[in-house]
Amino acid sequence: MSFELCTRIVNAIDADGPIPFSRYMAMALYESGLGYYVNGLHKFGAAGDFVTAPEQGSLFALALARELDRAAQALGPDWTALELGPGSGALARDVLLQLERPPARYLLLEPSAPLREVQRATLQDLPEDLRARVEWIGAPPASEFDGAIIANEVVDALPVERFGMTGSGIDQYRVTIKNGRLAWSTAPAEGRLLESVEHIVSDLAEPPGPGYVSEVCVDLAAWLATVTAPLARGLVFAVDYGYPRREYYHPDRTEGTLVCHYRHRAHFDPFFWPGLTDISAFVDFTAVAEAGRRVGLEIAGFTNQAGFVLGSGIAERLDAVTDERERIRLSGELKRLVLPGEMGEKFKLLALVRDFEHSPDAFALSDQLGRL
Template sequence: MSEALCNRIVNRIETNGPMRFGDYMAMALYEPGLGYYVNGLHKFGQTGDFVTAPEQGQLFARALARQFDALAAQIGPDWTLLELGAGSGALTRDLLSNLDQPPARYLILDTSAALREIQAETLSVLPDELRSRVQWIATPPTEAFEGVTLANEVIDALPVSVFERADGTLFERAVTVRENRLAWARIEPATRLVEAVAALQSRLPETLREPYVSETCLELGGWIKTVTEPLSRGLALFIDYGYPRAEYYHRQRSGGTLVCHYRHRAHFDPFVWPGLTDISAFVDFSLAAEAGAEAGLELAGFTSQAGFLLALGAHEFVDQADDERERIRLAAELKRLILPAEMGEKFKVLGLARGLNGNIPGFDLASQHHRL
């Protein structure tokens, strides 16, 4: 699998010259039949490469369900939930099982056909009445809806461009072939990248030091606009690992934030086993919030995953456990979700709203929007 993808990448580089990193990441993750997210190999959970919050157990979904029930109370029973990048379908299943007021329509938009099949299998345990509310869609709905747009760990999988500042010059980092291996190369930066780096630099408190390597997602603004466009009233939630801009481009983070996962090991070499290794980048949440503002959404809140889940009372589920064994299991799950050294602080929640009056309970405890 990886060999076939490698050959395709190498052929393309030999024909066209060094490949921009964003194009390489897009091939490594999404090349039809071969890319990491589309090749049908197992990725999620203890036997895969990484464990996302919904894969830990039901606490994450149960807390989110409280947030969405509060919204459904405002919007009414005919609400829609659009989930982007549903992975194994665990979050879909557990949201539908735990919502007091399930959405009238639960739309899933996922670019991976292989994962869409796995999602359908995961949802087969649901009663027909709930399962029949789920529809898979290939593009965001053209008709407006009221409700929720949700993306957990999706933005980190959007291809990024890598830039390097050195010797007073801005370079774009590309992928070449050297001694029969994929390797980094410097090329002249694309105009869009030059503009994006200038824009981020103008919003930073100090000039980027040299040498400095980092990345930015040129597609993020367009993607957020597209996926939130149909939301006529409601909340868009983006949950992911990331930082506000000043922390993302801090002088000490001079090597960028690219991170790869293979069988629960994190490493930083995106050229190892393309197609078998997950490649991701942290999210610049300031950029995401600005994209939301450009798309006409209001900032509803920004906080850590720990702050969000605790505001929704995730800890109460531990005390409500049926027996001691379950209580211990839930306490361990909660710790993984909220402790600072686990997912609690690294993961953030960005809420963007349109036309809502009431407060958003998840941001009640510890809103950090001033950090954006």
């Protein structure tokens, strides 16, 4: 499978010359039938390549459900939930099971056909009343809705450009073939990439110097505009590993943020077995906030995962658990979600709202808006 995908990548390079990294990443992840997210192989959980917060257990979903319940109170019973890139479907299942005010519709926007099947299997045992609310869609709904959009670890999977600072300008990193292997080449950056990097640099107190390499998701604003277009009134939760811009493009982070996963090992070689390895980049949350403002969304909160989970009050739930084994299991799960060396600091939550008054309770414990 990886061999077939490599042949397609080589053919693209033969036809067009060195290709932008964003095109390589799009092929490695989404090339029809062969890319990492569309080839039908295991990805999530113990048998896959990585474990996301919803795969750890249901505590993260419970924290989110608490916040969604508060929003649902104001939105009314006809509210819609739209989850982007739902992966295994675990978050959808556990949020639906733990909501006190479930939405009238829970829409799953999943571009990958094999993943839609995984999600169907995960959700099939939901009580009929909840299962009847679930619907798969291939594109954002054409008609407007009031509700909430959830994107957990989706932005990190959007293809990025890689760029490098030279003494005299900015280079685009491209993918070529050298000695029969995939390899990097560079060319002066132009167009939208050049504009995006110039914008970033103009926003930094300490601009990166020669030799500095990093990434930028040039299509982020267009993607956010498309997926949030039908949201008439409500909120958006973007959850991912990432940093505010000043930390993302910190002068010490000279090698960028690309990270690949293969069977629970993180590595940094995006050319290692294309199609079998996940490739992602950390998220510039300042860019997500900027893109949101451009499409009429306001920033309602920004915090790290520790702040969000602890702020939601779910830790107190552990006190009520009487079964000792269950209590130990839950406290292990909680630690993985909140400890700074685990997911607690690396993962951030950004809440955006449109025509909706909502200050997320769970963000109040550790409001980090000033970092954006």
